Amino acid sequence: MLEITILRENPEMVIExxxxxxxxxxxxxxxxxxxxxxxxxxxKMLDDNLxxxxxxxxxxxxxxxxxxxxxxxxxxxxxxxxxxxxxxxSDQLEQLQNEQNELLISLPNMPNVNTPKGKSAxxxxxIATEGNxxxxxxxxxxxxELTQKYDIIDFELGVKLTGAGxxxxxGKGARLQRALINFFLQEAINAGYLEIQPPLMVNxxxxxxxxxxxxKEGQMYHVTEDKFYLIPTAEVPVTxxxxxxxxxxxxxxxxxxxxxxxxxxxxxxxxxxxxxxxRLHQFDKVEIVxxxxxxxxxxxxxxxxxxxxxxxxxxxxxxxxLHLCGGDMSFTSAWTYxxxxxxxxxxxxxxxxxxxxxxxxxxxxxxxxxxxANGKTQLAHxxxxxxxxxxxxxxxxxxxxxxxxxxxxxxxxxxxxxFEIID
RNA sequence: GGAAAGAUGGCCGAGUGGUCGAAGGCGCACGCCUGGAAAGUGUGUAUACGCCAAAAGCGUAUCAUGGGUUCGAAUCCCAUUCUUUCCGCCA
Numbered sequence: 001m002l003e004i005t006i007l008r009e010n011p012e013m014v015i016e017x018x019x020x021x022x023x024x025x026x027x028x029x030x031x032x033x034x035x036x037x038x039x040x041x042x043x044k045m046l047d048d049n050l051x052x053x054x055x056x057x058x059x060x061x062x063x064x065x066x067x068x069x070x071x072x073x074x075x076x077x078x079x080x081x082x083x084x085x086x087x088x089x090s091d092q093l094e095q096l097q098n099e100q101n102e103l104l105i106s107l108p109n110m111p112n113v114n115t116p117k118g119k120s121a122x123x124x125x126x127i128a129t130e131g132n133x134x135x136x137x138x139x140x141x142x143x144x145e146l147t148q149k150y151d152i153i154d155f156e157l158g159v160k161l162t163g164a165g166x167x168x169x170x171g172k173g174a175r176l177q178r179a180l181i182n183f184f185l186q187e188a189i190n191a192g193y194l195e196i197q198p199p200l201m202v203n204x205x206x207x208x209x210x211x212x213x214x215x216k217e218g219q220m221y222h223v224t225e226d227k228f229y230l231i232p233t234a235e236v237p238v239t240x241x242x243x244x245x246x247x248x249x250x251x252x253x254x255x256x257x258x259x260x261x262x263x264x265x266x267x268x269x270x271x272x273x274x275x276x277x278x279r280l281h282q283f284d285k286v287e288i289v290x291x292x293x294x295x296x297x298x299x300x301x302x303x304x305x306x307x308x309x310x311x312x313x314x315x316x317x318x319x320x321x322l323h324l325c326g327g328d329m330s331f332t333s334a335w336t337y338x339x340x341x342x343x344x345x346x347x348x349x350x351x352x353x354x355x356x357x358x359x360x361x362x363x364x365x366x367x368x369x370x371x372x373a374n375g376k377t378q379l380a381h382x383x384x385x386x387x388x389x390x391x392x393x394x395x396x397x398x399x400x401x402x403x404x405x406x407x408x409x410x411x412x413x414x415x416x417x418x419f420e421i422i423d
Numbered sequence: 424g425g426a427a428a429g430a431u432g433g434c435c436g437a438g439u440g441g442u443c444g445a446a447g448g449c450g451c452a453c454g455c456c457u458g459g460a461a462a463g464u465g466u467g468u469a470u471a472c473g474c475c476a477a478a479a480g481c482g483u484a485u486c487a488u489g490g491g492u493u494c495g496a497a498u499c500c501c502a503u504u505c506u507u508u509c510c511g512c513c514a
Binding site: 040044050054064072075078 | 469482
């Protein structure tokens with residue numbers, strides 16, 4: 001959530017920036033500031049009231065010690081009055097705080113000023129395109145047929161065991177998964193990331209910390225008996241490691257990488273988007289997370305962008321990088337790059353990674369802070385990105401590398417798969 | 424699943440109704456000491472919100488969470504959550 005101090009000091013700037021995300025925040029911002037004034041007035045009254053009560057209590061204590069029972073009892077009547085008032089004021093204060101908090105939570109993060117203007121995915125700015133799109137001739141299959149042909153991923157069997165969107169990987173299909181996970185983890189470790197193996201279920205507090213709760217709970221699988229949620233991404237447990245922490249400035253940048261299975265209900269999805277590996281309820285992903293000093297977060301974003309690009313180059317996949325426009329950015333992001341690989345058989349671009357700088361938006365909600373050079377605590381910046389999500393990478397690898405002999409495995413992966421071709 | 428114990432600051436740990444935001448220790452920071460270090464020694468060391476132009480300062484809240492008793496609660500009462508240990512089960 002946005003910092004209240006920024007809203008107080010520069011409401012116009014906030015309104016202007018949010019307009020880039022096509023949001024008219026004028027009314028909400030005014031509302032927040034009005035509530036803020038009332039909230040502070042109420043707190044002042046309550047604090048004064050409590051201060052008086054505390055003083056009287058102290059005085060009564062002294063009087064009792066001196067044996068002046070009568071004087072002490074005389075003071076008690078005033079405290080009853082104060083107590084009634086305090087109760088009322090603290091109820092009011094709580095209500096105002098809740099009101100302000102709800103309003104603040106309803107505002108998305110401010111996009112960076114350099115964010116492209118636009119309404120939808122059409123308006124995203126393509127900032128790089130790399131690699132060669134293979135010419136498959138006229139005999140080629142989409143991945144959902146290739147997986148059947150080579151018997152490496154069984155969607156039907158997954159339906160039998162669980163339901164749609166829970167495929168079963170078999171033989172070289174399973175080994176390819178394992179190879180990709182190991183490859184992605186090892187690359188990250190080489191780049192200085194600390195590997196984390198997080199729980200796949202989290203409690204409610206963690207869900208709130210990264211913003212899945214209370215709004216997006218429909219997107220998560222819920223273990224009602226124990227009030228746990230299956231994680232939709234490793235970002236949730238990994239980022240929550242730093243919830244309510246004040247880290248040391250020398251620790252920056254904090255770099256974590258985590259492989260996890262991810263579980264998403266994907267309520268409301270349908271059609272060609274969900275065919276085969278394009279959208280699953282359970283999938284594998286390696287996620288990179290960085291926590292950085294505010295002055296350096298944008299340099300870090302570029303570093304992460306370059307890191308993901310390098311992975312795709314090693315996999316020899318044609319890809320492009322998009323700078324998302326205001327209308328297509330997520331609620332929490334200030335700047336997002338999307339990576340898309342070209343799927344030659346489906347003849348379309350598939351999103352495989354999203355690398356974002358959240359600035360202090362997540363950190364504010366989670367109270368993730370650090371002590372700066374002057375000893376003042378301030379919010380850290382958080383960034384994350386997929387590096388990478390497996391299913392669409394697999395789809396593109398299968399489709400783009402299909403040959404008459406079989407599916408060729410890119411050289412960089414062979415050390416991990418132990419085979420060069422799926423046939 | 425059954426039984427018991429427990430939850431206090433970055434960590435350990437004292438504290439059973441007032442002078443407790445909380446002894447003591449560790450850690451950390453800065454200084455002294457030292458040729459340099461260790462040891463020793465001195466000082467400091469929570470967070471949030473509010474008041475104030477700001478700093479200083481002041482006020483309020485926080486001893487798992489929520490409620491209650493009381494003029495006054497870390498301390499007493501109730502509920503909840505979590506943790507540990509033992510038994511059972513188990514990869």
